[in-house]
Amino acid sequence: MNNTDIGPAWAKEIESWRVAMNAMRLSPQTIELRTYHLRRLAGANLAATPWRVTRSELLEWTGQHDWRRETARAVRSSFRRFWAWGVSTGRTTDNVAEVLPMVRPEQPLPRPAAPSTVVKAMRAVDSRVGLMVRLANELGMRRGEVAQVHPENDMVQESGGWALVVHGKGSRTRILPLPDDIAALLRTAPAGYLFPSPIGGHLSPHWVGTLVSRALSDGTTMHQLRHLCATEVHQQTHDLRLVQTLLGHASLATTQRYVAVDDDKMREALAARSRRWHM
Template identity: 30%
Template sequence: MKVTTNSSLWEESISSFTIWLTAAGQQQSTIQNRTRWVNDLRKKYPDSSPQTIGSHEIQTWLANPRWQPVTKKNALSAISRFFRYLHLTGFREKDPTSLLLPVKVPRRKARPLPDEALEQGIQKSSTTEEVFMVLLGAYAGLRRTEIAALHTSSYANNWLTITGKGRTIRHIPVHPALKPYLELKTSGYYFPGRFKGHKNHDYIAKRIKKNLGGKYTTHNLRHWFATTTYAKCKDIRVVQELLGHADIVTTQSYIGINDQALTQAVYALTDLPVPLPQPNAQ
């Protein structure tokens, strides 16, 4: 006779949830992120099952003082999807996350790395492969997962065809600095794995961060790409297409504004006959 335990209920629920997400065409990285948060909640309350855990436990878990608002938002999004699935499939009568307030996240500020940091990152890269990783982030705006999975079939006629989040396909013109690196191979992954497939995106991220001095990441390269391309073209829709964002508001948060641009904007105000201040009469 099979004994049902809290652990087995969690495992069965998470397995079914994973299949549900996979059937909807969710990317593997998205599925892993969501199941990771569900497992984190499960570890927090080992004596509860996915059927019995309540809103109070979940809100206590989310109230972790060490978590930034964006982390809480990510965690809540993942478990809300999980419990919505359990409710829709009849595994739970009520969704415990329906009583929780949405997490307010302060407006994100663009985080492009300085030009000098990018130059140093390229110089510190010890291999051609590592230089290529950095250049793909800076000159094509690729995410770490997109860099890891880059295949020779993605490059043709001086264009890159990239399948990004939500399986959205975008086309990126190849910058001249990237062309010689892209033409080093004629078939297969540009960053092949040890035995098969391609290198893990975490490996890519660690190599890039190390070469950038440990302070900046692949995402800072992507912000640099967004900021620099917008400074040249002044067309946010173009930048949105290059980055593969579904919402232009997201693109806005990637574009940094430097002091020179702010100064030019103020100095461009219409000149008016403003009198100079007069010294106080003695």
């Protein structure tokens, strides 16, 4: 759904909010997700403008959807932030999204992809999708991070070899050491984004995830490659801090101030695992 599918008042306010979120320097993925949630709501035609939606209407609309917990949490967050922005900018005096109840997070469970599924996919896919699979499986990268890879701008040379600057959630970056053969592929790639879009820029994270999931088949998702990477690297190193740094979890923003991660150990673990996958 795009802005041409919704009323002009909604489209105007959503675009203004997009500009405001960009001024906050939120990541493109966060901005796209939050505006997507608002466009979904706008398409329900509850009111001509978001500022006329009532609390009961908003609560009823969200309650009609059988979302997973994490989706419901994300939608609630988008709505609360949107209406809070509306209050702070004088567009409305009532944050109607305050009526939405808190949604408890799901108990996280590791869901690693089956190694046999990954092997089968790598034998069948073309080189482009195969590289997407490798970045997710061997480096633990998210689909949005894979989509944004720009070798010219993101590759750096360290004492132990080439590394990749990964653009993660919340505009946070981390540096991952690259296995030699992946580094060679990235260094010889055409200029620009590694996975360019036909309409300019890079492929959307959603499409990258779709391509990889199709290659994996049997219901396995791209994110499960990230789980597999985390599981196997932890089994190999028994170093949970290393795995947390590798995955770029937000909670490490504080932890990193106190605990140093052995970059050479991470490089060794990723290179050894990459060699094992390609023996």
